[in-house]
Amino acid sequence: xxxxxxxxxxxxxxxxxxxxxxxxxxxxxxxxxxxxxxxxxxxxxxxxxxxxxxxxxxxxxxxxxxxxxxxxxxxxxxxxxxxxxxxxxxxxxxxxxxxxxxxxxxxxxxxxxxxxxxxxxxxxxxxxxxxxxxxxxxxxxxxxxxxxxxxxxxxxxxxxxxxxxxxxxxxxxxxxxxxxxxxxxxxxxxxxxxxxxxxxxxxxxxxxxxxxxxxxxxxxxxxxxxxxxxxxxxxxxxxxxxxxxxxxxxxxxxxxxxxxxxxxxxxxxxxxxxxxxxxxxxxxxxxxxxxxxxxxxxxxxxxxxxxxxxxxxxxxxxxxxxxxxxxxxxxxxxxxxxxxxxxxxxxxxxxxxxxxxxxxxxxxxxxxxxxxxxxxxxxxxxxxxxxxxxxxxxxxxxxxxxxxxxxxxxxxxxxxxxxxxxxxxxxxxxxxxxxxxxxxxxxxxxxxxxxxxxxxxxxxxxxxxxxxxxxxxxxxxxxxxxxxxxxxxxxxxxxxxxxxxxxxxxxxxxxxxxxxxxxxxxxxxxxxxxxxxxxxxxxxxxxxxxxxxxxxxxxxxxxxxxxxxxxxxxxxxxxxxxxxxxxxxxxxxxxxxxxxxxxxxxxxxxxxxxxxxxxxxxxxxxxxxxxxxxxxxxxxxxxxxxxxxxxxxxxxxxxxxxxxxxxxxxxxxxxxxxxxxxxxxxxxxxxxxxxxxxxxxxxxxxxxxxxxxxxxxxxxxxxxxxxxxxxxxxxxxxxxxxxxxxxxxxxxxxxxxxxxxxxxxxxxxxxxxxxxxxxxxxxxxxxxxxxxxxxxxxxxxxxxxxxxxxxxxxxxxxxxxxxxxxxxxxxx
Numbered sequence: 001x002x003x004x005x006x007x008x009x010x011x012x013x014x015x016x017x018x019x020x021x022x023x024x025x026x027x028x029x030x031x032x033x034x035x036x037x038x039x040x041x042x043x044x045x046x047x048x049x050x051x052x053x054x055x056x057x058x059x060x061x062x063x064x065x066x067x068x069x070x071x072x073x074x075x076x077x078x079x080x081x082x083x084x085x086x087x088x089x090x091x092x093x094x095x096x097x098x099x100x101x102x103x104x105x106x107x108x109x110x111x112x113x114x115x116x117x118x119x120x121x122x123x124x125x126x127x128x129x130x131x132x133x134x135x136x137x138x139x140x141x142x143x144x145x146x147x148x149x150x151x152x153x154x155x156x157x158x159x160x161x162x163x164x165x166x167x168x169x170x171x172x173x174x175x176x177x178x179x180x181x182x183x184x185x186x187x188x189x190x191x192x193x194x195x196x197x198x199x200x201x202x203x204x205x206x207x208x209x210x211x212x213x214x215x216x217x218x219x220x221x222x223x224x225x226x227x228x229x230x231x232x233x234x235x236x237x238x239x240x241x242x243x244x245x246x247x248x249x250x251x252x253x254x255x256x257x258x259x260x261x262x263x264x265x266x267x268x269x270x271x272x273x274x275x276x277x278x279x280x281x282x283x284x285x286x287x288x289x290x291x292x293x294x295x296x297x298x299x300x301x302x303x304x305x306x307x308x309x310x311x312x313x314x315x316x317x318x319x320x321x322x323x324x325x326x327x328x329x330x331x332x333x334x335x336x337x338x339x340x341x342x343x344x345x346x347x348x349x350x351x352x353x354x355x356x357x358x359x360x361x362x363x364x365x366x367x368x369x370x371x372x373x374x375x376x377x378x379x380x381x382x383x384x385x386x387x388x389x390x391x392x393x394x395x396x397x398x399x400x401x402x403x404x405x406x407x408x409x410x411x412x413x414x415x416x417x418x419x420x421x422x423x424x425x426x427x428x429x430x431x432x433x434x435x436x437x438x439x440x441x442x443x444x445x446x447x448x449x450x451x452x453x454x455x456x457x458x459x460x461x462x463x464x465x466x467x468x469x470x471x472x473x474x475x476x477x478x479x480x481x482x483x484x485x486x487x488x489x490x491x492x493x494x495x496x497x498x499x500x501x502x503x504x505x506x507x508x509x510x511x512x513x514x515x516x517x518x519x520x521x522x523x524x525x526x527x528x529x530x531x532x533x534x535x536x537x538x539x540x541x542x543x544x545x546x547x548x549x550x551x552x553x554x555x556x557x558x559x560x561x562x563x564x565x566x567x568x569x570x571x572x573x574x575x576x577x578x579x580x581x582x583x584x585x586x587x588x589x590x591x592x593x594x595x596x597x598x599x600x601x602x603x604x605x606x607x608x609x610x611x612x613x614x615x616x617x618x619x620x621x622x623x624x625x626x627x628x629x630x631x632x633x634x635x636x637x638x639x640x641x642x643x644x645x646x647x648x649x650x651x652x653x654x655x656x657x658x659x660x661x662x663x664x665x666x667x668x669x670x671x672x673x674x675x676x677x678x679x680x681x682x683x684x685x686x687x688x689x690x691x692x693x694x695x696x697x698x699x700x701x702x703x704x705x706x707x708x709x710x711x712x713x714x715x716x717x718x719x720x721x722x723x724x725x726x727x728x729x730x731x732x733x734x735x736x737x738x739x740x741x742x743x744x745x746x747x748x749x750x751x752x753x754x755x756x757x758x759x760x761x762x763x764x765x766x767x768x769x770x771x772x773x774x775x776x777x778x779x780x781x782x783x784x785x786x787x788x789x790x791x792x793x794x795x796x797x798x799x800x801x802x803x804x805x806x807x808x809x810x811x812x813x814x815x816x817x818x819x820x821x822x823x824x825x826x827x828x
Contacts, residue, residue, distance in 0.1 A: 030061035066487035080378035083435035089303030096356035104457025114444035126479030140616035146605030160197025173264035180643030181623030211273035267351035291326030340425035343417035386424030444529035445543035464513035476504030531561030531611025542593035636775025645772035668793030674766035675780035726807030739763030
């Protein structure tokens with residue numbers, strides 16, 4: 001939902017230039033008008049004569065924020081629905097969020113976009129997600145302005161605006177706003193945090209990360225603080241430690257300079273990776289033994305008791321056709337599901353504890369009183385991407401495997417949540433954690449996908465402690481609120497580029513007790529995500545009926561998501577939970593709101609509508625491999641991300657290594673991409689050549705020579721012939737070309753030493769938080785039974801060549817695909 005842009009997003013007076021100290025002296029400071037960033041250099045105010053002794057020096061004043069501008073701690077968690085935290089009736093203990101609520105305000109109508117990258121792009125820019133190129137996640141980006149995953153330079157971020165006004169700015173944790181095709185060390189880095197106004201970054205690039213061994217960066221340099229601490233070091237604690245260190249250093253260096261910190265932990269996105277201490281704590285509480293329906297009812301009653309939802313709110317029926325009722329599950333399923341949710345809950349509680357350490361550091365530094373803390377629970381509703389049964393490996397879901405039987409998953413029971421799993425839970429728990437609403441992350445037309453909650457404190461300003469606010473607030477409203485709190489207006493020009501308007505509305509007015517019941521100032525907002533859409537206006541919501549569960553990502557997409565919909569209408573003023581569809585009684589209202597949605601969609605770059613999900617993951621993008629079919633490497637290299645490396649999926653390929661084997665033999669990794677949860681490796685094991693495909697940790701196919709290589713020069717080659725039409729079929733809403741079989745041959749010096757057929761191949765993606773490495777293996781390995789990283793190659797790798805022979809659709813293929821597409825439309 002998008003707000004109608006007005007001429008100004010808040011009504012405070014324009015920032016005026018203020019000088020502090022003696023102008024021209026080294027200690028002078030100045031707050032700027034801020035309409036142009038960076039601020040123009042002031043005119044020299046000294047005196048220049050022929051000699052320095054006759055001249056008068058003059059220093060330009062250092063730029064500082066307006067007087068009493070607060071520190072800002074902006075916290076956003078991941079994949080966490082309304083009913084997760086104890087602060088809003090959940091059973092999972094979140095004492096840090098509780099504390100901030102008790103010192104400030106609770107908000108029960110805080111809205112996201114229904115998906116992570118889009119919400120986060122809107123959060124840091126104050127503009128709608130399509131306006132800043134993030135109609136979907138960066139891994140699904142397509143070549144349209146609303147979907148290209150590029151935040152253009154006319155949309156400066158909150159980091160840039162505050163930095164140029166004198167703040168120290170830092171970003172910790174998840175960054176899912178770097179285009180997947182700009183994530184390598186070749187850059188460019190203008191879409192990384194340090195290129196968007198954040199002076200310091202400590203976190204990971206992408207949608208999620210293994211919290212035990214993440215693809216972790218300090219600014220743009222990959223770091224490995226977990227080496228030698230495997231199974232003991234965890235990013236949730238690691239990023240809190242680093243944030244505390246950063247805050248302390250900044251305070252020691254310049255105590256008066258305010259801080260802006262974006263704190264974005266990976267929790268509770270899969271993989272759910274808490275420490276064992278927290279798993280044990282949650283397990284001992286026995287919170288989930290009576291199942292997800294009872295959990296939902298318990299959360300609902302808690303919410304009413306707390307007063308965070310109306311007493312007359314109604315709970316929609318349990319979707320028995322979608323999610324098996326608890327009493328219909330087998331004993332194995334119940335055992336597995338309880339383990340899954342306890343690990344999720346432990347992850348959530350663990351994360352809140354570590355957030356608390358960061359909050360406490362503001363207190364220890366004596367800064368808490370003038371610190372604005374905004375703690376948003378979730379960038380969307382709880383994720384159901386584990387499917388109804390959950391999964392030990394989320395990478396399997398993104399390759400279409402979302403129904404692993406409980407007996408298969410129970411093999412991972414004892415290691416669930418450890419470095420041995422990339423785990424997700426049953427969607428039954430996800431539905432319960434979105435209480436009092438229904439549906440999930442991705443479902444932009446349902447409140448379970450978009451209605452988050454939030455707590456805000458600022459002791460120096462907010463005096464209505466512990467109160468509830470019910471005004472409509474969207475993530476695009478956070479930037480203008482922070483700017484107003486700091487007394488800074490948005491710039492008209494940044495780096496010579498005229499800025500587009502901020503599209504959000506400040507909610508600073510809600511901080512005052514006199515405005516507790518004031519009408520919402522953000523009155524109109526559109527929602528759209530992968531063909532599901534809605535419009536909010538003055539308490540009314542027009543929404544499309546959900547036609548796809550989040551785990552149903554691999555079928556043919558709705559060919560006309562704009563019109564091929566069932567429309568529902570709700571009045572949230574009387575129906576808090578979106579439970580009573582009144583479209584049939586209000587046909588004119590439906591018609592009017594649809595037209596208003598179209599106007600918003602045109603205004604904010606939502607067109608063209610696209611309901612595809614998985615198909616967009618393999619869409620072509622302008623990465624450094626585009627248009628290339630041969631890649632040559634002559635020295636070891638690690639850390640090349642999936643989005644910028646040669647892709648061996650849905651294609652024929654040949655990988656050739658020219659090597660020297662020393663006396664005494666050699667072993668080690670020549671080429672690998674992915675890791676423990678999906679990928680491939682080309683290596684020598686005790687001198688024998690091996691090519692291995694790790695099929696999402698469920699099966700491993702291995703080609704291996706029978707003899708160790710003798711000393712001297714050798715050419716080792718793996719040649720794969722793919723039997724399918726390739727990813728080109730996806731352009732016709734058809735998955736028939738991907739994940740097809742093929743035949744691989746391993747060769748040594750031109751002689752075939754192993755041949756094997758792959759009955760199926762991975763159709764979509766390798767493990768995304770692992771890289772394309774040459775000469776060694778970083779993070780996790782593709783086969784723990786054979787080696788442990790780094791498994792550096794001990795011979796000499798003279799040259800490694802990757803050649804791709806991508807399938808090309810013939811005219812006849814295209815005719816058949818077009819006919820099938822027409823038939824599908826007719827059948828719908």
